[in-house]
Amino acid sequence: MDNSQPVATDSPVLGIGIAAVERDTGLGKDTLRIWERRYGFPQPLRDAFGERVYPPEQVEHLRLVKRLMDQGQRPGALLRQPMADLGALVADGGATVGADDTADWIVPMLKARDIDPLRAELAQRLARDGLERFVIETVPALNRRIGDGWMTGEIEIFEEHLYTELVQNQLRSATHALASRGTRPQVLLTTLKEEEHLLGLLMVESLLAANGAACVSLGAQTPIADIVGAARATNTDIVALSFSAAYPWRKARDALIQLRAALPVATELWVGGAGLAGRGRKIAGVRAIGVLRDVAPALTDWHAAHPPRARH
Amino acid sequence: MDNSQPVATDSPVLGIGIAAVERDTGLGKDTLRIWERRYGFPQPLRDAFGERVYPPEQVEHLRLVKRLMDQGQRPGALLRQPMADLGALVADGGATVGADDTADWIVPMLKARDIDPLRAELAQRLARDGLERFVIETVPALNRRIGDGWMTGEIEIFEEHLYTELVQNQLRSATHALASRGTRPQVLLTTLKEEEHLLGLLMVESLLAANGAACVSLGAQTPIADIVGAARATNTDIVALSFSAAYPWRKARDALIQLRAALPVATELWVGGAGLAGRGRKIAGVRAIGVLRDVAPALTDWHAAHPPRARH
DNA sequence: CGCATTATTTTGTCCTGGACAAACGTGTGG
DNA sequence: CCACACGTTTGTCCAGGACAAAATAATGCG
Known part of the structure; x- marks a missing residue:
């Protein structure tokens, strides 16, 4: 990653510095240092001036650990493992079928x-x-x-x-291209603060739009107050939120309860994404959509509950 | 920024934590701490547990400083200034005409x-x-x-x-929409490692394309070796690079010399962007384009030097 | 037995203060 | 006008300690 530019960051083949590891793996410098202290891994080499130099294998291993953590695993178990079959864990958590x-x-x-x-x-x-x-x-x-x-x-x-x-x-x-304003239901899509993964939201939006819903996306990281305001202003039928697996469960729960309370009762609240998939117990008044396939059925349900002419 | 969500990151009105400041200003935690130690600014409050709490004015001031640094100013001078007319400096450096x-x-x-x-x-x-x-x-x-x-x-x-x-x-x-493959000159656009600003590059690309050049963009952060390889493979006439103001001048110079040496002599090397604008002395065999307006004339020059039929 | 509350572990971030290398500006000589 | 050497500025890194937030386990209640 940092080679081929012989002048800067001289890291020939032995390894890379801690900042580069942070950039590559997404693990903070403090985290890297304290893992080393607590778990004995990673165990970087040191350069002439005592600074950490991470060999490529360790970086790769760190990437694997990070990936598993993003799927909900905890570092303690991962790092004590003798660096063995973590690949098996990937298969477990990621629903990777192999094909x-x-x-x-x-x-x-x-x-x-x-x-x-x-x-x-x-x-x-x-x-x-x-x-x-x-x-x-x-x-x-x-x-x-x-x-x-x-x-x-x-x-x-x-x-x-x-x-x-x-x-x-x-x-x-x-x-x-297939945006149809004016149809029902009108759906407001967004993401909570500190959740910046937009792709999942876009996927849901496209599915909703493909099934005739009128979608309005607020982009990512909208404060709760703004969501409520926008929902009120645009007379929204459904507010849809997306959570990545990395999002802390309790925060999501608290925020959802708060949002549910602030939203008009007639407005439904739908949530989805890996963050809610496995662990989610039900929250009153919140509809959890586990899989993308369930988006269309959910819309069908909505239509069943809201006969075409009953509005206003 | 972090209010309106009463549960998390409780920062009522007094200020925000160091991580939030890093996120908001782009200044690293270490940098913030050492500025405090060396220059006496910023001087955050402390919460019940001795952690730094930055009042909004200081964050705003830090943002201003960061902005000026991105324009090439150095922190020492900025931070010793009695926090006075930095706005004037903005006007100086940024060519902000006010209108x-x-x-x-x-x-x-x-x-x-x-x-x-x-x-x-x-x-x-x-x-x-x-x-x-x-x-x-x-x-x-x-x-x-x-x-x-x-x-x-x-x-x-x-x-x-x-x-x-x-x-x-x-x-x-x-x-x-106006991409015209096969015309001349064929231009390869990209950005060096550690330079991730893509917008400037896209602006240049569109100008080139609008003037009939055939553009191929490699995206951002291409290693030098890859640039040379791609230029050779696609028989490129011109390699165009973009540098933001934040890019260290000497690194740019070294990289350009190295790139110039590795590129075929017939291939021109054009550079632009705020990083090269003010300070740049000439480098042999590298054409510096100071302003966007100069892109079209540069193309004209190229055509003058390369009569239509003289190829091959 | 499901759900909420509390205790206990786990885990990441923050702190202080020291140190050095890379980047910068300047001055001198070609 | 450009290249190199020198002092200064500036960001990043290190160490080890400490605590708060998150997650898990344990407990109580309907």
Whole structure:
């Protein structure tokens, strides 16, 4: 990552510095140091001036740990493990069925930086398979492939960003094309503060739009007060929120209760995303949508409960 | 920023923690602490447990300092200043002529999160003014307005991200629309490692494309070896790089010399961006483009030096 | 037995103060 | 006008201690 530019950050082949590890893995410097103190891992080398130098294998291992933590695992168990079959854990948590070689095509294109062909390929698959199948099957498979690639160091951060951006653009333009204002239900989509993953939200938005809902997206990280305000102002039927697995469960619960209380009773509150999937007990007045496939049925339910002419 | 969600990060009105300041200003925790030690500013309050609590005015001041540093100023001078007329310095460095109220419309739209109208507005201005005027006048004015807004705390980070993304999409689709492969010169655009600002590059790309050049963008943060490889593979006439003001001058110089040496002699090397604007002395075999307006003339020069039929 | 509340562990962030390398500005000589 | 050497400025890193927030386990209640 930092080689091939002999002047700066001289890290020939032995390893990289702590700042680079933070950049590559997303683990903070303090965290890296205290793991070393507490668990004995990682155990970086030291350069001439006593600064930590992390060998590539350790960085890779850290990436794996981070990935598992993003899936809800806790570091203590992971780091005490003799660095053995963590791959098995990945399979457990990530619902990786293994038959994901269908998404392998993305990697070489990304690595070759064939941006235009990549965009074209995505557009073509979207057109061929249809929006729903694209969102429910293709994109999750790609996400998994990219996630795995990042974990092994095969994919670099900015390549992941590039991928995310391209997919988001596809979804946005597709959604935009079939945007139908004025229909029901009117759905307000957004994400809570400190939750910045936009892709999941866009996927839901496109599914909703594909099923005839009128969507308004507030983007990410909207304060609760703003959500309530916007919902009131636009006479929203449903507020839909997305949580990534990294989002702390209790915070989500508290925020949802608070939001539910502040929202008009007629406004439904739907939540989804990996953060709520496994652990979620029910919260009164909040509808949890576990899988993308359940979006369309949920809309059907809504329509059943709200006969066309009964409004106003 | 962190209020309106009474449960988390309880910071009523007195101030915010050091992590939040890092997030808001982009200044590292270590930097904040050592400034306090060395220069006596900032001087945060302490909460019940001795942790730093930064009052809003200090955060705002820090934002201003950071902004000036991004324009090339050094902290020592800024922080010793009795926190007085730093605004004057902004005017000096940023070429802010003051008549920027033409860009004020962006702020309310951004704050209202009117995403679709905002996209439409940008698209309309692009169509009305033409790509060149849009890139040379409108976008820089908007950038300045957003930068100022961020500095004063008027604009939040994710709103800035949103803006950047929207403009980038406009530029990308506009450039894509008039892409003409096979014409000359063939230009390879990218950014060096550790330089991630993509907007400037996109602006240049669109200008080049508008003037008939065939552009290939490698995205941001390409290692030198990859640039050389791609240039060779695609038979590139010109390699164009962009540097933000924050990029260390010497690093840029060294990298450029190295790149110039590795590139075929027939391949020109063009550089631009605020990072090279003021201070740049000439480097042999590298063409510095100070202002966006100079892109078109540079292309004209190239055509003059390379008569249409002389190739191969 | 489900759900909420409290105790206990786990885990990340913050603190202080010291130290040095990289970046910068300046001055001198070619 | 440009290259190199020198002192200064400035950011990042280190160590070890400490506590708050999060997660888990244990407990009580309907």
